[in-house]
Amino acid sequence: MKIPLINNTPVVLKKKLFFAIFISFFAFQGCNFSKGAGNESNISVLIVLLVFFLTVLMVYVVINYIRNKRNAAAVSSFIDYLAGKVQPAFTGEETQYLPENDITKGLRKIEIRMKELEARLQSRISEIENQHVKLQEKQKETERQNLELKSAYEALLESRKRYEQLIDNLKDEYIFFSQSPSGEMLFASPSVKTILGYSVNEFRNIKNDIFTENELNIAAREHIQGSLKGIKQPKYLVELSDKEGTPHVLEITEFPVFNENDEFIAVEGIARDITKGIRAEDIIKEKEEKYKLLFNKASDFVFFYSVGNNSLPGRFIEVNDYTVSRLGYTKDELLGMTLNDLADVEIWEDEPPTDDFTGNKKYEQIWTTKDGEMINVEIVSHNFKLKSREIGIAIARDITDRKRVEEEIRYFNEELVNQKENLEALVDNLTQTQEQLVHSEKMAALGQLIAGVAHEINTPLGAIKASIGNLQDSLKKALEGLPVFLEKQTTASLQLFNKILEYSSGQGEGLTTREKRKIRKETEIRLEAEGIQSAATIADLMIYLDICQNIDELLPLLKNNGSEEVMQSARNFISILKNSNTISLASDKAAKTVFALKKYAHRDLIEEKIPTDIIDGLETVLTLYHNQLKQGIEVIRKFDDLPVINAYPDDLNQVWTNLIHNSIHAMNQKGVLIITVRNENDYITISIADNGCGIEPDIRDKIFDPFFTTKKQGEGSGLGLDIVKRIVEKHNGMITFTSELGQGTEFTIKLPVN
Amino acid sequence: MSKNAILCVDDEAIILDSLREQLQNYFGGSFLYETAENAEEGLEIIEELASDGVKILIIVSDWLMPGIKGDEFLIKVHQKFPGIVKVLLTGQATQDAIRRAESEAGLFAVIHKPWNSEELFNVIKTGLEKNE
Numbered sequence: 001m002k003i004p005l006i007n008n009t010p011v012v013l014k015k016k017l018f019f020a021i022f023i024s025f026f027a028f029q030g031c032n033f034s035k036g037a038g039n040e041s042n043i044s045v046l047i048v049l050l051v052f053f054l055t056v057l058m059v060y061v062v063i064n065y066i067r068n069k070r071n072a073a074a075v076s077s078f079i080d081y082l083a084g085k086v087q088p089a090f091t092g093e094e095t096q097y098l099p100e101n102d103i104t105k106g107l108r109k110i111e112i113r114m115k116e117l118e119a120r121l122q123s124r125i126s127e128i129e130n131q132h133v134k135l136q137e138k139q140k141e142t143e144r145q146n147l148e149l150k151s152a153y154e155a156l157l158e159s160r161k162r163y164e165q166l167i168d169n170l171k172d173e174y175i176f177f178s179q180s181p182s183g184e185m186l187f188a189s190p191s192v193k194t195i196l197g198y199s200v201n202e203f204r205n206i207k208n209d210i211f212t213e214n215e216l217n218i219a220a221r222e223h224i225q226g227s228l229k230g231i232k233q234p235k236y237l238v239e240l241s242d243k244e245g246t247p248h249v250l251e252i253t254e255f256p257v258f259n260e261n262d263e264f265i266a267v268e269g270i271a272r273d274i275t276k277g278i279r280a281e282d283i284i285k286e287k288e289e290k291y292k293l294l295f296n297k298a299s300d301f302v303f304f305y306s307v308g309n310n311s312l313p314g315r316f317i318e319v320n321d322y323t324v325s326r327l328g329y330t331k332d333e334l335l336g337m338t339l340n341d342l343a344d345v346e347i348w349e350d351e352p353p354t355d356d357f358t359g360n361k362k363y364e365q366i367w368t369t370k371d372g373e374m375i376n377v378e379i380v381s382h383n384f385k386l387k388s389r390e391i392g393i394a395i396a397r398d399i400t401d402r403k404r405v406e407e408e409i410r411y412f413n414e415e416l417v418n419q420k421e422n423l424e425a426l427v428d429n430l431t432q433t434q435e436q437l438v439h440s441e442k443m444a445a446l447g448q449l450i451a452g453v454a455h456e457i458n459t460p461l462g463a464i465k466a467s468i469g470n471l472q473d474s475l476k477k478a479l480e481g482l483p484v485f486l487e488k489q490t491t492a493s494l495q496l497f498n499k500i501l502e503y504s505s506g507q508g509e510g511l512t513t514r515e516k517r518k519i520r521k522e523t524e525i526r527l528e529a530e531g532i533q534s535a536a537t538i539a540d541l542m543i544y545l546d547i548c549q550n551i552d553e554l555l556p557l558l559k560n561n562g563s564e565e566v567m568q569s570a571r572n573f574i575s576i577l578k579n580s581n582t583i584s585l586a587s588d589k590a591a592k593t594v595f596a597l598k599k600y601a602h603r604d605l606i607e608e609k610i611p612t613d614i615i616d617g618l619e620t621v622l623t624l625y626h627n628q629l630k631q632g633i634e635v636i637r638k639f640d641d642l643p644v645i646n647a648y649p650d651d652l653n654q655v656w657t658n659l660i661h662n663s664i665h666a667m668n669q670k671g672v673l674i675i676t677v678r679n680e681n682d683y684i685t686i687s688i689a690d691n692g693c694g695i696e697p698d699i700r701d702k703i704f705d706p707f708f709t710t711k712k713q714g715e716g717s718g719l720g721l722d723i724v725k726r727i728v729e730k731h732n733g734m735i736t737f738t739s740e741l742g743q744g745t746e747f748t749i750k751l752p753v754n
Numbered sequence: 755m756s757k758n759a760i761l762c763v764d765d766e767a768i769i770l771d772s773l774r775e776q777l778q779n780y781f782g783g784s785f786l787y788e789t790a791e792n793a794e795e796g797l798e799i800i801e802e803l804a805s806d807g808v809k810i811l812i813i814v815s816d817w818l819m820p821g822i823k824g825d826e827f828l829i830k831v832h833q834k835f836p837g838i839v840k841v842l843l844t845g846q847a848t849q850d851a852i853r854r855a856e857s858e859a860g861l862f863a864v865i866h867k868p869w870n871s872e873e874l875f876n877v878i879k880t881g882l883e884k885n886e
Binding site: 454455456457458459460461462463464465466467469470473474512513514517537544575578579582585586589627630631632 | 765766770776779819843869870871
């Protein structure tokens, strides 16, 4: 540093000058300081200034000393003082009062001292100059640094301005916020108003109730929980309702904030409103991906084509992976082909495509793969305009398996239909056969009855025929004999005639032939004993006229002459009565049988229950069996009074027939048949008991089985009891039986009254 | 005086009564007319008449009767009285029974109920003639 030497200037002036320099320098530095970039640099500047001042002061003192040796002592003390060695009384006034001798000594000393000092000063000066150079460099460095700092500061300002602008621009999309670990909203940027409509204060006081129902929020809540625990979360989406209730999807980026002690103190984050973005880019991108996947991963033939004739698919434009792999052609090969190159027939030749209301065309084709495999496909194509060019998209499904299965199903179906028809026919047949069997069982039973029935009818017919002949005979004789009879009439003969007519009812006494024979014999003996002639003939006549019991009264009259002729005449008249009675009896008998037969053989065509008298039915069957029963079977009837019930009378008759028939068979025509009918209010119980051979224990569980029979082949169909059971069940009734070998069997049928 | 008899066997009284009267009307007093309601009684009568010295010339029997059937009855009779003319008068008889009666009882004729009186009389007359 060069300080101008001011030689001729008075000390006071010089002092003033120095002060001025000092002040001005300070002023300058102060100014610098005030602009200073930092405290540390200000201090260093102060130090530099102080060193600079001291240097100047020293230079000034040295120069004054050299010029004015009077002040040498003072200077020396000052320098000592500077060196820290002495504590001089350092004033200019004092040095002027030192003694002369001492001065010389002192001067010498001072001279030596001066030289030393000079040397030291010299080294000091060079030292200082060195330092000065360094200081200068330092100052330059500082200045350069200052410049850098300034530009950096300006750059900072600039960037801050830019960021502020950026944030300002982004405020429609971003919310900056920070939250305490307890979830309290510490800070939210004012953009919350723009985005969600809430003021910052409102926003800070709302919590979860602005979360929508969107599924996004399930994951979002988990992320929020994580964040509040100080765990860094990946970006996540949350959907919040704004103040008006419109949902906004926000993309949240959060990071935890820690203090110097690594304690988690807050979560800071940015929320970006991506509601629109989501609709636009992401969705489109995702859709595109999906469609691409759909197109290529579809296990159907999917392809775009140029529209050919008749608006049907022409050349392939784009084909999916499946089309390539299934058809065996390369993609390039396919793109040079048309649909008809694959198909053996032109699609519209085979079956015209059907248009549905959506504008889709649907049709089937047979394609041939490169390997020659034939596959059935069902194609659905749709034409549309893409950038003024008409193209189409088609999906073709491989229906070869389906076709085959359909074919098989059709085949099996036909088979089934055939089988069903056959079965139905069979069932019809069986039903018919069953009906026929039931009927023929009925007829078989009837057939067995016919023997008896024929007899039952022919017998009265025979009696009728004979009686009519007898009648004619008797009438003829009576009429022929009448004039003679009237002519020869005596009182006695008339009396006899009247008596005979009086006693002879012509009804018969119901006597057996054996009884009659006995009576006739007795009568003949009596008549002979009484001396009456032609006793045998008269006894015969008396038997005929049923007047043997009146013999005591008649004997005197019989002893008269001509009594035989009177009796013969009476016989002719009584014969008319007797034969008429016989005819009447015989007709009743025949009619009864015919009626029973008619009832029995009747086959109901209308399957409806009708009011039925159970006992009447039983009697009908007993009538038909009368001829068989009377030959050795005693029938005991124990019948309660019964209400008429709704039933199928013909069917029930068959039940009685089969059971009675079995009983007769079991009793081998001889025994006791007890038929009991009880009225048990809700039920009618009919039991048919015989004292026949009984049922073998080992076949008791089989007797109701169809075609099971103990009779000889040809004698029984084996259906009898099966039919009985069916009929009883048809009436919602029950059939049970008890049987003991050698003791007999009792079948009991319970029929509900309602 | 030895009498000849005609025996009728049937389980129906109306048959016996009308048949007996019919035969009586036709053949008059030349025969005794006996009737039985079943085979057992018929056999009794045969024995009885035989012991009385009455000769049974002809038996007219029903087939279907309680107890012993007509064919069996006639066979029994035939074993003792092969000379009696046997006639079945029946409403119904099985072929087996008729064949048996023919071979084992020398059955003379089968007349079916309802019978024609002329046929019956002819059969009996023919039978009687044959017997003489």
